[in-house]
Amino acid sequence: MRLTCNLQAALACILTLGSAVAAAAPKTMFLFKDVLQSNTTALTTSGFNTLLIFRIGLTDAGDLVYYSTGDAGEAVDAHVVSNGTYTGGSALSDKIRSFKTSPSSLVDRVEVSLVSQDTTFQIIRDLVASEGTGSNSTLYRNFQALQTAWDFDALNNDDEGVYDTTSTVAFAQMLGGLGLKYTIAPYTNQAFWADAVSRLNTETQLLDHVYLQVYDGGAGNDPASWKSALGGMKIAPVEWVVNDAKPYEGTSPAAARDEFAKWFAEGSIEGAGYWNDYDVEKMGSSYTEYGGVLTEVFG
Ligand SMILES: *[C@@H]1O[C@H](CO)[C@@H](O)[C@H](O)[C@H]1NC(C)=O
Ligand SMILES: *[C@@H]1O[C@H](CO)[C@@H](O)[C@H](O)[C@H]1NC(C)=O
Ligand SMILES: *[C@@H]1O[C@H](CO)[C@@H](O)[C@H](O)[C@H]1NC(C)=O
Helix, strand or coil: CCCCCCCCCHHHHHHHHCCCCCCCCCEEEEECECCCCCCHHHHHHCCCCEEEEECEEECCCCCEEEEEECCCCCEEEEEEEECCEECCCHHHHHHHHHHHHCCCCCCCEEEEEEECCCCHHHHHHHHHHHHCCCCCCHHHHHHHHHHHHHCCCEEEEECCCCCCHHHHHHHHHHHHHCCCEEEECCCCCHHHHHHHHHHHCCCCCCEEEECCECCHHHCCCCHHHHHHHCCCCCECCEEEECCCCCHHHCECHHHHHHHHHHHHHCCCECCEEEECHHHHHHCCCCHHHHHHHHHHHHC
């Protein structure tokens, strides 16, 4: 672990020096913009170590689709897995693999995010019920095909409405069997997430990071309260960058630094990050400044 401290984080730094083998602080950016159109160089060299591809959805048949947003705000849909076979093409898989492998990249973890504005979590619930999660199941074969093509490290659950414990646990354990980690991006429903954490982390730390939304619907979230509800798991809060969709929700690098440093000093967070790269580029904001806040506070 790093032994360098800075003023803002001095207290927390002194406290963490005691715990020997701390995992690297997650320094995250959610990739809302089409990865083939966003600024890969800036995303991989500005201080972020974790990039979350937002988002993968499931069709009724369980095929996987990569939904994103292009430079002009247009929807970009790419069918990426069909019946156990990767169909997304090599331009996309090469781009995603390059996040970790390009020569000066600071990124060592890529996650794929699933969100419940689609019918994704209903479909997962129904497929778990009808087929289970064995190695011949649609879910297993399709996520294995995507993982083989993209070489991602974790799946991020951003369920905001279905909250079905049985399928959530079965699906996460299936992904664990594929060698993946599991993370969550809650904004509400602490009881559901606390239950999921306790069920998934009894033997191994399968669910290893909590990217708590502290903007928009989650604006009132207090990391210390979530840490306590989730059995002491430290939180990595997510702030929304400056944007023109909901300008009052936008957080400047300076404001993010003050907030993250305060929570880090009180011991409730392990890292932090942002929603989202599309807005950074649209507003002409600086990846270096947003990423720099994370390295300043968390090392
Ligand atoms: C990507 O970001 C870098 C700054 O990190 C900038 O120098 C470069 O011009 C950007 N590229 C594009 C295509 O916008
Ligand atoms: C899906 O793949 C399996 C195994 O490769 C094959 O047996 C089956 O016919 C395929 N189903 C469809 C609808 O293509
Ligand atoms: C897996 O599914 C295929 C058809 O998709 C079937 O032929 C095969 O028997 C199944 N194997 C197992 C172990 O269930």
